[in-house]
Amino acid sequence: MKLSQKVENILTKITEKNTKLGDLRIIAKDIKKDHELAMELWSSKLFFVRQLAILIMDKKLLTEEVIDQLVADIKKHNENERLQMIDWLMANQLTKDKKTIALIESWEDNQSSLKRRIYWYF
Numbered sequence: 001m002k003l004s005q006k007v008e009n010i011l012t013k014i015t016e017k018n019t020k021l022g023d024l025r026i027i028a029k030d031i032k033k034d035h036e037l038a039m040e041l042w043s044s045k046l047f048f049v050r051q052l053a054i055l056i057m058d059k060k061l062l063t064e065e066v067i068d069q070l071v072a073d074i075k076k077h078n079e080n081e082r083l084q085m086i087d088w089l090m091a092n093q094l095t096k097d098k099k100t101i102a103l104i105e106s107w108e109d110n111q112s113s114l115k116r117r118i119y120w121y122f
């Protein structure tokens with residue numbers, strides 16, 4: 001998939017070795033909320049880029065199907081990245097909307113260990 005010029009520009013600011021989470025917050029503050037851009041960034045499959053994507057997602061567009069796909073994608077990362085990403089998703093998006101909180105409250109016995117983690121941390 002060909003990435004847009006906007007995404008290409010953002011990717012030049014993020015390196016897998018030198019990026020700090022605070023750097024991502026600064027970039028996200030400049031972008032604000034942009035769900036379409038977030039999904040394009042997410043498609044890069046890069047850890048820090050996905051962290052940025054989480055920050056600019058529109059929580060109102062996070063349906064259970066979208067969350068399921070995000071969780072499935074997160075599961076493909078190594079354990080440290082996986083746990084950091086799922087916690088970041090929970091803290092920055094899922095706990096910010098009544099609709100997603102209702103979903104979280106139904107995940108106590110979910111077959112996904114990441115969804116159960118969100119439930120218990122919430």
